[in-house]
Each structure stands twice: as C-alpha cells, then as structure tokens.
Amino acid sequence: MKILVIGSGGREHALVWKLCQSSLVSKVWCAPGNGGISQQAECVPANLADISALADLAEKLRIDLTVVGPEQPLVDGITDEFDRGDLRIIGPSRKCAQLEGSKIFAKEFLERHNIPTARVYGVFTSAPDASNAVEHLSYPIVLKADGLCGGKGVLVTESRSQAVDFVDRLLGKREFGSGGGRLLIEEALEGKELSFIVLSDGHGFLPLVPTRDHKRAFDGDLGANTGGMGAYSCEGIVSPAIDAEIRERIVEPTLTALGGNNCAYRGFLYFGLMLTSAGPKVLEFNCRLGDPETQAIVARMDFDLGEVLAAVADENLKVQKLSWSPRASVCVVMASGGYPGGYEIGKEILGLEKAAALPNVSVFHAGTRRERDAYYTSSGRILGVTATGDTLDAARRTAYDAVQRIEFSDRHYRRDIALRGCLVANIGED
DSSP states (O other): OEEEEEEOSHHHHHHHHHHTTOTTOSEEEEEEOOTTGGGTSEEOOOOTTOHHHHHHHHHHTTOSEEEEOSHHHHHHTHHHHHHHTTOOEESOOHHHHHHHHOHHHHHHHHHHTTOOBOOEEEEESOHHHHHHHHTSSOSSEEEEESSOOTTOSEEEESOHHHHHHHHIIIIISOTTGGGGSSEEEEEOOOSEEEEEEEEEESSOEEEOOOBEEOOEEETTTEEEEOSOSEEEEOTTSSOHHHHHHHIIIIIHHHHHHHHHTTOOOEEEEEEEEEEETTEEEEEEEESSOOTTHHHHHHTTBOSOHHHHHHHHHTTOGGGOOOOBOSSEEEEEEEEETTTTSOOOOOOEEBOHHHHHTSTTEEEEESSEEEETTEEEEOSSEEEEEEEEESSHHHHHHHHHHHHHTOBOTTEEOOSOTTHHHHHOSOTTTO
8 A cells, every 4th residue: 555644743753653564555655744754754745724735645646545643634624525536544524523623512512422521611702701700610620722722722720810811812812813712611620631542434443552641841740731742551551440431431422423423433533531530531532643642552553554544444444453562652752942832943953863773762753854864843842752661660761761862952851751650550540
C-alpha cells in the first residue's frame, strides 16, 4: 500500500514511524509533515483547511489509504469528501466528528443516551450572563469553549476571579475565535483522568492500550492547559473491572447510539474519562488519536498497523487482533519557553542523534523545521521524547535521560511525567 498521513505534529510522526514498519506498506507520504517526519516519509506541502485539495492530492499520488491525524480536517468533513471520490480514508464522517467539534453537541449526546458524564450548569453566549452565573456556583467548576481551540479552551478552577476572566476572554474579547462562540459550564469531577481510545470500523471496535496525559504546562498539574506535555502507558493502568465498565457503560453505548443515528463511526475515537468514586465518566470526546498519547501507544504496538488500518477501511476489523508489548512507555514533550502562550521559534536543536542512539528511545518531532542536516524549532510543542522499559520507572528514567541530551534555547518540559504512576502499586485503583 501507498499511505498518506495528514498532519504535521508528533502524533503524525509516530504514525509514520509505525506505518513504515508495516510489511504491507511500500511508501508513506505526509502532508505537510515536519522536519523529523521528512527522514522517513516524503513530505508534501498542503493546506489542511482545503479538504478538496487534499482529496486531489491523494488521487494524484494514487494513495491506497489516507490516515488523518488532526481534528480540524475531520470536523470540516474530509472523510465525506474522500468518500465521494471513492478514496479510502481512516476517519469519521463530519456528522460523527461533531463529538469533538462541539462540546455542547457532545454533552447533549451523552445526556440523551444516559452515558455517565458531569452535570451541566449552563450554556452561554453572553459574557454578562455567564459572569453572573459563575458568581453563584459552588466551586470547583469547569468552563469549556464549545468549538476547537487546540486543547486550550478549557478551564478547571476553584477561583471566581479566574472564571470571570475566562468568560471575558472567551465571550467578551473573543480570544478563542470561532471556537469560543458559546460557553459550556459544568461540575468539576474528582478522580483520576484516563485516555481510552478505540478503533472502530463502523460495526465493531478494538480498544488501544489506555494512557494518561498531562495537560497542564507545569509540574504538579499547575499552569494553563496545553495540547499535552507528556503521556504514559503500562500494564495495570486500569483494573480489569474498570476496563469492562468503560466498555459496557461508555464505549458500546456511544458506538451503538452513533450507528442508530445513521452515523456509523469509522476510525479512532478518544474517550477522555474521569475515574470517579461513582465509576468512569466522560469528560470529552476526540474524533482522532490523542497527542502525545499516540507516541506512548505506538511504542507498545506489537502488530502491523498498516494491516489493521486496511481492515478498518474495508470494514473488516473483526478478523484482527491487537497484540501489545508488556513493556511500559513514557513520552515527555519538549516545548518552547512560554508555551502555550507566546514563544519564539527558529532555535537550533542540538543532541537529537545522541538522544535517539539510546536503547529503547524514539524521538518524535512535533514542531521542527529541517535545513539540510540541522533542525530548528517551528512551533510550541517541539519534540515527544519517548522511551520504553520493563517497568514504568525504567521507561521514565530512560525518557528523561534522552531529554537531557537535547538542547535548544529556552526549552521547557515537565519533570514529573509518569511520576505519580511510579509511586503507586496499583495505578487503576489507588
């Protein structure tokens, strides 16, 4: 097969890396890709907002299967566009992708189908109305921009002043653009977060290994929400009982409801969960793989990803089995100083070869630009330094050993990725 991967981040680099190992894949293109991806795939310029041009590109290159990484093209309807041209693609329809494209649509879907989730306090389009509401709520609360905001449109807070400021930025100053036209306010759930991703062919599904993401910018889960500062995966991250409950009470009802609404889901579906004392509850949906969860997941894949994705496209996933390495994986994101706020780009990155030469280490590029043999920063999140180990602690130590070998001006990374997981005996029930 000839494969086209759409996107330019660490998630896409991880997918390219794994697809290049497939016995069924002869060549991989990436649109538009990044500096690191260019080592393994042919990168082609692309405007991800122009889904018609992306379909034309797939047809021109005679691509056998396209894999979509980021959410915006899916929300814009790239799968529908490819389907019209009889082009094979992994990703949900525009209708299904509303689960990520609109937090309010997702919340109404969850409530309508009695799928466990947080209680809603209100939906607002007016800054004065929302500001008045947050003055009278019991804290902590969660405020969510309705649309896509790159993982930065959510605030969990115990502070009324922070809530009022967020309302003003969202509905008053319109800092979040079109994604911030409406505001959802809901209760803050207590427990441990979990990323639970499944792969569906429209009929059945197979779960990927669970992961935990670290969304806040600084150690101790402090600072602003980001697109993700690191993730980890290991055996025992949830107990068999919790795993079964997630499938039976959340995953199966979701996919059944979508299918019953003439919206059979084909592709990756991400369930952002909170494991509460009352059981797992849905925080959010993503209509694609998470980032940096993907980096931690592919590091544990012990199967041919090209073969499995071809089965999804052919709606024949039932013949597949997913085998996973028992080894733990840890991904540490290296970012530009100031991220997720203002930051500078164009800083030369040194030490990449030294880090990648370490056993059990893969360095996935997210925001890099390549000039001959040199690499430069080009975005907020720069690298996803990923390692595996016999234990979570071993994987963590190796990942940070690799991080220490990479240098660029004003680099920033969290130093506590997977630390809590290393401190507990049973991660699923601590």
